[in-house]
Amino acid sequence: MAPCVELHPVNPQPRLVAQAVAVLRAGGLLVYPTDTCYALGCMIAAREAQERLRRIRQLDAQHDFSLLFSSISQMAEYAKLNDRAYALLRKALPGPYTFILPATKDVPRRLADPRKRSIGVRIPDTPVCERLITDLGEPLMSSTLQLPGADAPLTDPDEICEVLGGQVDMVLLSGVGGVRCSTVVDLLEWPPRTLREGAGDLRSLGLGVVVP
16 A cells, blocks of 8 residues: 655645655656645656556546646746746636646657647645645646546545555645646637636636636
8 A cells, every 4th residue: 555644734744745756756656635636646757657547547548637837937848938828827826727838849749739739737826736846846747636437536535545545656645635626728829718617716817718
C-alpha cells in the first residue's frame, strides 16, 4: 500500500513535500489535493505513471491531461501567451480555472491536442500545490480523481486511501475534497469561450457563455 500522509493546508510540511517530490522524480503517481478536487498527478516524462493514471480512470489515449504550474512565468515555457491572454491569466490565477492555450515546442506532441496543438493549463490556489510544483521544478500532469462510473470525484480521505492506496505510489491528503471541477476557458480564439462552468466565478472574469 502507498503511504497516505496528511499535509497542513496552509503550511505543508517540507519533509512530506520532499518525499512527494522524490516519488514524482522516480516516475511515480500521486494523489494530491487541489483548490477544487483531489487529483492524480505525475511528471510529464513519466509514461508508465501516465498509463496507470489512464487505467485507473479508464481513459483512452485521446484524453487530454492538464498541466499544473506554480507561476505564469513557468507556464509561459509550455503555453503561448499573447497580451490579452496574459492579462486574463493575471486576473484569474491562481484560482479554480483551466485555460486552453497554444502549446510551445517544449510540450511533447503526445501531450498536446493533435489538431490544435493546444494544452490545458492551471495554477491552483493552494499552498500544497504551489510548494509541490515549485520544489519539483516543472509542471505536474494532472487529472481529476473521478473513478469510472462515478458522478463526482472522490472526496473522503479515508475512502481515497482505501480505494487508491494499492494503485498509486503516494497519497497526499488535506481534509475533505471538493466536488466541483475547475472552470475551463478556451483562449485559442478571442473572445474566450467557456467550455465548462465549474468552481470559478465567470462574472469576475467578464465571461459568461458556456459552449455545449
